[in-house]
Amino acid sequence: MSVILVTGGSGLVGKAIQYVIETEPEGSRFGKKPGETWVFAGSADGDLRDQAQTKKLFEKYKPTHVIHLAALVGGLFANMKYKLDFLRDNVLINDNVLHTSHLTGVKKVISCLSTCVYPDKVEYPLDETKIHLGLPHDSNFGYAYAKRMVDVSNHAYKDQFGHNFTSAIPTNVFGPHDNYDLESAHVIPGLVHKCYLAKKNGTPFVVGGTGKPLRQFIYSQDLAKLFIWMLRNYDDVEPLILSVDETEEVSIKQVADAIVKAVGFEGEYTFDTARADGQFRKPASNKKLLSLVGDFQFTPFEQALDESVKWFLENYDTARTGKQQ
Numbered sequence: 001m002s003v004i005l006v007t008g009g010s011g012l013v014g015k016a017i018q019y020v021i022e023t024e025p026e027g028s029r030f031g032k033k034p035g036e037t038w039v040f041a042g043s044a045d046g047d048l049r050d051q052a053q054t055k056k057l058f059e060k061y062k063p064t065h066v067i068h069l070a071a072l073v074g075g076l077f078a079n080m081k082y083k084l085d086f087l088r089d090n091v092l093i094n095d096n097v098l099h100t101s102h103l104t105g106v107k108k109v110i111s112c113l114s115t116c117v118y119p120d121k122v123e124y125p126l127d128e129t130k131i132h133l134g135l136p137h138d139s140n141f142g143y144a145y146a147k148r149m150v151d152v153s154n155h156a157y158k159d160q161f162g163h164n165f166t167s168a169i170p171t172n173v174f175g176p177h178d179n180y181d182l183e184s185a186h187v188i189p190g191l192v193h194k195c196y197l198a199k200k201n202g203t204p205f206v207v208g209g210t211g212k213p214l215r216q217f218i219y220s221q222d223l224a225k226l227f228i229w230m231l232r233n234y235d236d237v238e239p240l241i242l243s244v245d246e247t248e249e250v251s252i253k254q255v256a257d258a259i260v261k262a263v264g265f266e267g268e269y270t271f272d273t274a275r276a277d278g279q280f281r282k283p284a285s286n287k288k289l290l291s292l293v294g295d296f297q298f299t300p301f302e303q304a305l306d307e308s309v310k311w312f313l314e315n316y317d318t319a320r321t322g323k324q325q
């Protein structure tokens with residue numbers, strides 16, 4: 001019998017894991033196994049910045065395994081403006097989850113890092129050995145150092161207690177249940193929301209920057225399957241990058257084109273080249289993942305984007321859109 005607690009279970013990645021567990025055939029590779037109970041916890045179930053609430057959550061569900069996704073997450077603007085919040089909230093959440101897991105005898109914890117926590121100046125492609133090789137970018141050092149400490153903690157728990165605590169490193173994630181608030185959204189949900197508003201209000205759809213930068217995007221449902229696979233098969237303390245191949249990079253223009261198509265937007269569509277582009281590429285290698293995972297099919301980007309936009313259009317009233325109309 002095992003109880004798998006997914007912290008951050010109400011977010012983009014957590015909802016995708018719940019969807020996969022509930023829709024894949026029981027007993028199949030990514031489906032629920034006999035004897036498994038899955039618990040998806042959001043912040044309403046307990047504020048993980050608080051030690052007592054964390055303990056209460058663990059006492060209630062008695063998890064044997066934890067997929068730890070809960071985090072204060074945000075785009076560039078939010079990261080730059082609230083550096084101390086990103087540092088402190090995430091340090092507290094991570095320490096409470098890992099230490100409570102330790103105290104209650106949880107057998108395995110997979111925490112979630114991000115390719116955003118890598119050094120600003122580093123040789124590309126990123127791989128699992130380069131997380132600590134230099135300072136993070138100044139814009140998100142709070143988030144980056146809090147996340148890097150998870151890897152440090154995992155090693156300390158392993159060295160001192162022999163625990164099976166590890167971490168996954170996804171690239172940019174998108175999918176249903178994303179954060180579409182224009183103040184804090186990542187690039188895909190931000191552009192989806194902007195395009196939707198442009199169509200609704202009959203205004204131009206303006207994409208910030210030249211559209212040339214390249215990024216690796218992973219569909220939340222593919223990422224969910226990889227988390228489930230990791231839970232069952234990956235027992236090393238060293239982190240694992242969960243990403244599509246470097247050859248699958250797409251440009252921001254390709255992203256915007258696909259959004260225009262999926263939203264059915266037919267108005268004026270331009271690029272504001274006065275806006276900064278950010279880094280041109282920050283490729284991450286998925287070699288280690290591919291050497292371990294066996295047969296795994298990533299959803300083609302356009303199909304995944306289409307499904308995500310469809311979800312947004314159907315759930316606009318309840319989606320996390322912030323105050324913009």
Ligand SMILES: NC(=O)c1ccc[n+]([C@@H]2O[C@H](COP(=O)([O-])OP(=O)(O)OC[C@H]3O[C@@H](n4cnc5c(N)ncnc54)[C@H](OP(=O)(O)O)[C@@H]3O)[C@@H](O)[C@H]2O)c1
Pocket residue numbers: 007008009010011012013014041042043044046047048049068069070071072073093112113114115169170171172173174177178179186
């Ligand atoms: N999105 C990406 O592109 C991306 C890329 C790489 C890595 N990641 C990582 O993936 C993980 C999941 O991210 P996501 O995109 O799914 O984020 P998300 O949609 O913003 O969800 C965040 C989750 O964390 C929960 N949470 C936040 N503060 C909490 C607190 N104090 N106590 C308890 N729960 C709290 C939220 O609960 P409520 O919603 O109920 O408040 C929500 O379930 C994070 O660790 C993130 O760093 C994300």
